[in-house]
Amino acid sequence: MQRPGVASTAGAATAGAAVLRGALLTVLCLFVAGLMALLPAPVQAQTPQVIGPGGCVPAGVGVGESFRLLFKTNRATDLSRKSIGHYNRHAQKRAGNLSCLRHFNREFRAVVSTSSVDARDNTATTYTNANKGVPIYWLRGEKVADDYADFYDGSWNSVAAKDEHGGSPGFADERGGGVVFAATGSNADGTKHATAYAGASSVRWGGVTSPLSQTDRPNGRGAIYALSPVLTVVAKPEKPTGLTAVPGNQQVTLSWNNPDDPNIYQYRFAYRQTPSDGGSYVITFVVFRFELARIS
Numbered sequence: 001m002q003r004p005g006v007a008s009t010a011g012a013a014t015a016g017a018a019v020l021r022g023a024l025l026t027v028l029c030l031f032v033a034g035l036m037a038l039l040p041a042p043v044q045a046q047t048p049q050v051i052g053p054g055g056c057v058p059a060g061v062g063v064g065e066s067f068r069l070l071f072k073t074n075r076a077t078d079l080s081r082k083s084i085g086h087y088n089r090h091a092q093k094r095a096g097n098l099s100c101l102r103h104f105n106r107e108f109r110a111v112v113s114t115s116s117v118d119a120r121d122n123t124a125t126t127y128t129n130a131n132k133g134v135p136i137y138w139l140r141g142e143k144v145a146d147d148y149a150d151f152y153d154g155s156w157n158s159v160a161a162k163d164e165h166g167g168s169p170g171f172a173d174e175r176g177g178g179v180v181f182a183a184t185g186s187n188a189d190g191t192k193h194a195t196a197y198a199g200a201s202s203v204r205w206g207g208v209t210s211p212l213s214q215t216d217r218p219n220g221r222g223a224i225y226a227l228s229p230v231l232t233v234v235a236k237p238e239k240p241t242g243l244t245a246v247p248g249n250q251q252v253t254l255s256w257n258n259p260d261d262p263n264i265y266q267y268r269f270a271y272r273q274t275p276s277d278g279g280s281y282v283i284t285f286v287v288f289r290f291e292l293a294r295i296s
Contacts, residue, residue: 046107046124046229052236055100056166058137063235069101069228070111071139072182074163076221079183082199084122087112091226094164098139101164104229111212111225113185113192114199119212120190123227125151134230140166154188156211169223181206183222188213237261 048066051057061067077090087110095105113119120126125148127133133148142158145151161181163169184206185198196204196216205222207214238259246253258264 046109048230048232049104049107049228050234051100051231053233056098056139057231057233058140058143061137061233063233066134066230066232068134068136068230069139070136070144070162071095071164071166071226072161072169073223073226074165074169076223079185079198079203079219079222082114084110084112084114084117084198087114087198087224088122090224095226095228097164098166101139101228107229108226111182111184111186111190111227113187113190113197115192115197118191119184119186120148120152123190124229125190125227136227138162139164152189152212154210154212159208159211164226181208181211181223182225183217184212184225186212237264240267 091110095108127148141162193204240256243256
């Protein structure tokens with residue numbers, strides 16, 4: 001069984017430390033997990049995130065550049081639901097299926113309009129002439145739009161949709177046939193459709209010729225688009241030095257020296273018991289989902 005832990009940095013080039021306690025740590029982790037399960041998915045503005053090279057970063061996007069990722073859910077959701085939170089939770093759950101998205105999957109939002117929320121507001125893609133936003137790419141696919149203005153101009157650079165695994169979606173709308181991609185409840189500009197918003201008796205769907213707003217269909221179940229927060233590529237952080245593990249009475253004390261890297265604000269570590277020896281542990285030390293060091 002693998003158990004997680006978190007330790008904040010004490011500043012650049014300074015020492016860090018963390019203590020792992022067996023039974024107490026397990027109880028606390030279970031308690032926190034239980035509380036998280038009771039919390040509703042957030043519907044407020046998305047928080048920008050950082051992401052390391054490779055994985056989910058589109059080809060040609062380098063360190064320091066920002067972008068967003070789009071996918072079409074490969075599982076349908078109930079389109080009769082009136083709350084935007086329902087659609088956001090579906091997007092977030094599907095985003096949690098891929099490891100390179102999992103640590104910020106709760107920041108994903110549905111490109112869906114309801115009677116009270118426009119898709120462009122829900123996804124923070126409202127733009128101005130001075131700030132048109134960042135490029136949007138299909139997850140592990142081609143560029144969808146150069147910026148938010150391009151996203152809402154009625155056509156996309158690529159209509160080769162990708163699902164939450166970065167593959168081709170397995171269905172069009174779960175009711176067979178047609179060219180629709182996903183239910184949006186929206187006009188082409190990301191505002192709610194006058195009558196066919198999500199939760200209404202008929203819902204607006206996007207298709208090949210108009211990816212956000214092509215045709216109306218009776219509500220039922222269908223796929224939706226999910227959009228990531230703004231992601232900025234950061235270089236792989238340097239490894240901490242001097243990582244040691246000192247065993248104690250039902251605990252292990254970790255010590256290390258922090259590298260001089262202002263992007264590091266927190267370390268995450270996990271430990272698991274080796275199957276061959278009940279008293280032996282392997283500790284994996286990570287930051288921003290990069291494995292930095294491993295100690296037995």
